[in-house]
Amino acid sequence: MTNEAVIFTQALTKRYGAVHAVRELNLAVRRNRVTAFLGKNGAGKSTTIKMLLGMVRPTAGEGTMLGKQITDTHQNVDMRRRVAYVAEDKPLYGYMTIEQTIRFASSFYPDWRTDIERKLLSDYELPLRRKVRELSKGMRTKLALLLAFARQPELLILDEPSEGLDPVGIEHLLQTLVAQSADGVSVFFSSHQIAEVERVADDVCILEKGSLMMDTPLDDLRQFYRRIDLVFPFPPLEREFQISGVESIRTSGLQMSLFTSANADAVVERAHDLHAVSVEVAPVSLREIFLETVKEA
Amino acid sequence: MAAVATVHLYPNSDTVRAMLFKLAPTSGQPLYLQLMQQIRHAAETGALRNGDQLPGIRTLAEELIVSPNTVAKAYSELEHEGLLELRQGTGAFVCVKQRTRSLADEVTVARRRMRDLIEQLREDGLLDAEIRRAFEAELLYSAEAVRKR
DSSP, rough: OOEEEEEEEEEEEEEEEEEEEEEEEEEEEEETHHHHHHHOTTSHHHHHHHHHHSSSSEEEEEEEEEETTTOOOHHHHHHHHHHHEEEETTOOOEEESSHHHHHHHHTOTHHHHHHHHEEEEEEHTOOTTSSSGGGOOOHHHHHHHHHHHHOEEEEEEEEEEEOOOOOOHHHHHHHHHHHHHHOOEEEEEEEHHHHHHHHOOOEEEEOOOOOOOEEEEEEHHHHHHHHEEEEEESSOOGGOOOTTEEEEEEEETEEEEEESSSSSHHHHHHHHHHTTTTEEEEEEOOHHHHHHHHHHH | OEEEEEEEEEEESSSOEEEEEETTTTTOOOOHHHHHHHHHHHHHHSSSOOOOOOOHHHHHHHHHTSSSHHHHHHHHHHHHHHHHHEEETTEEEEEEHHHHHHHHHHHHHHHHHHHHHHHHHTTTTTHHHHHHHHHHHHHHHHHHHHHHH
């Protein structure tokens, strides 16, 4: 496994007047991985992606994508040939039909994969002769995804790719995403569909108010994050549980609920020492981890 | 939310059997470990036989809709353990040795001991739900303690 980063930023910052959209972001997205980029609306995900692609100029900091400086115009041209990007608003030419759009887009790429194009046309059930302006939101999304997937890029960047898709569409999208990953494409995507992210992502980055709150392999989250519910014969003291790895504590009467990112066993041991009458340890879902992470910021 | 894949296996004989892998993304266990355990379990119970072929990384990843890295890691760890043999281009083949078969017997013995313990706890007046919670807490606790060592 290679640890080379396909996206790398150092103190990347974007200010709009007094507002920090992105604040000193240090990001390292690994090659041949599926990386999810999570955050609430307005957390700075789209601004970050646009800076990476050279569409928005950073206020400070720097970064590389596929080894190319993101702020260098010449390097940017070369980089964008190897990166496919599906924007949140899916800009397409309304007067073209689906067929014309595909012919037009494919003419730019000598490595265009007609096999992928054909498979997705049938999976997505796209009507070839319909004009883009007459497409539903879901169909626009599917067309934009087809254009990106058929290029078979080195790096695929998707901003909210499942928006407007029904459950069947999402299933097809995830399947294609997995297939692309198997072909060696690195994937970086933002999404609010946490349950879907939880299935396909290798790594998870969480952005909150322009700052990176988390950058962790999903398997580590599964393995180490726990919710521990305790009941004591007497009101417990929170300071007894100031153990590293304890992220938050809630106490109510004789009950205590802890959220831990590590050291669950130490917490359980302490609880036994303090004569807890009930100790329950449960794994936590990515949704809970996400909510807990963005709550504290 | 479990991802399910029906995997058709073509063993040495001409019969085609179907097998089910189920990965639970929120079960608190890395997905590659879940897949490893299920393949191991299938080998121990005889659902997978020596020489059986597992689907390729790409095929299984697409069926389960999980990252190909998950399948690749499970396969390579199992190759390390000697349960799988990975052949370039052709896929993953099961190598069941004598030892894995006796594990099935061990599981049978373990279940008998568990049954006794559960019976005893019920006699002590514990409800099934309480026994289950205590069991799961202990399992999680000891697993984490072992991992730390």
